Amino acid sequence: MRKLIAAMKTSVDAKVEGPEGVADWVEAWSDDYDLTPQVDACLLGAGMYPGYAQYWTPIRNEPDKPHPLTGQPPTAAEIEWSRFAAKTPHYVLSTTMKSALWPNTSFLRGLDDVLALKQRPGKDIYLIGGARTTANLIDAGLVDELRLIVYPLIAGEGKALFATTERRRGLEPRKVEELPDGRLSLIYGIG
Numbered sequence: 001m002r003k004l005i006a007a008m009k010t011s012v013d014a015k016v017e018g019p020e021g022v023a024d025w026v027e028a029w030s031d032d033y034d035l036t037p038q039v040d041a042c043l044l045g046a047g048m049y050p051g052y053a054q055y056w057t058p059i060r061n062e063p064d065k066p067h068p069l070t071g072q073p074p075t076a077a078e079i080e081w082s083r084f085a086a087k088t089p090h091y092v093l094s095t096t097m098k099s100a101l102w103p104n105t106s107f108l109r110g111l112d113d114v115l116a117l118k119q120r121p122g123k124d125i126y127l128i129g130g131a132r133t134t135a136n137l138i139d140a141g142l143v144d145e146l147r148l149i150v151y152p153l154i155a156g157e158g159k160a161l162f163a164t165t166e167r168r169r170g171l172e173p174r175k176v177e178e179l180p181d182g183r184l185s186l187i188y189g190i191g
């Protein structure tokens with residue numbers, strides 16, 4: 001069965017966004033988890049999907065221009081991700097959403113659909129977020145690996161990755177790596 005790999009950027013207090021709804025301590029949203037070679041599908045929760053599509057659409061359409069949300073030009077790695085993402089099927093987990101801005105997007109309506117996606121042939125699946133979806137799918141035993149990039153920051157107020165987690169779960173440490181600027185890359189297997 002294909003692996004479902006969750007990968008997110010958090011503060012030391014496991015916040016994935018600040019009070020304004022963005023993780024403003026993250027300078028770029030490219031794939032920093034080395035996942036692109038091994039995945040051919042992306043899974044996202046309905047909460048994060050609109051912001052995701054809004055962020056990546058201008059980078060895909062006008063990579064040479066400053067980003068309308070940040071005022072900064074996209075990085076080379078962001079342009080690379082937008083190209084990869086444009087050709088890679090995206091699945092949004094939602095009971096309510098009916099239309100999507102990003103190309104190549106379809107909807108999954110519940111946990112059974114996520115299991116069915118994992119059972120289809122293919123490479124691994126990148127679970128991009130957000131917090132509730134990742135917590136929910138880990139609780140359901142559907143996530144095989146967790147990759148975190150932890151920023152050297154106590155964010156305080158904001159959305160915590162595991163705020164809605166219901167079950168205790170042991171993790172199998174696989175790799176710890178120190179990244180530039182004091183960030184840590186942590187990879188755990190989930191049994």
Ligand SMILES: NC(=O)c1ccc[n+]([C@@H]2O[C@H](COP(=O)([O-])OP(=O)(O)OC[C@H]3O[C@@H](n4cnc5c(N)ncnc54)[C@H](OP(=O)(O)O)[C@@H]3O)[C@@H](O)[C@H]2O)c1
Binds near residue numbers: 017096
């Ligand atoms: N720091 C990072 O690396 C990172 C990465 C990604 C996202 N984020 C942040 O995460 C935030 C979004 O997280 P979030 O927790 O608010 O929302 P979310 O996890 O993106 O989406 C939650 C929604 O997903 C759907 N869902 C979840 N589990 C489901 C299930 N079992 N069956 C059917 N639908 C299910 C539901 O949609 P319906 O209500 O439509 O049913 C639910 O309301 C974003 O604002 C973004 O800033 C951060």
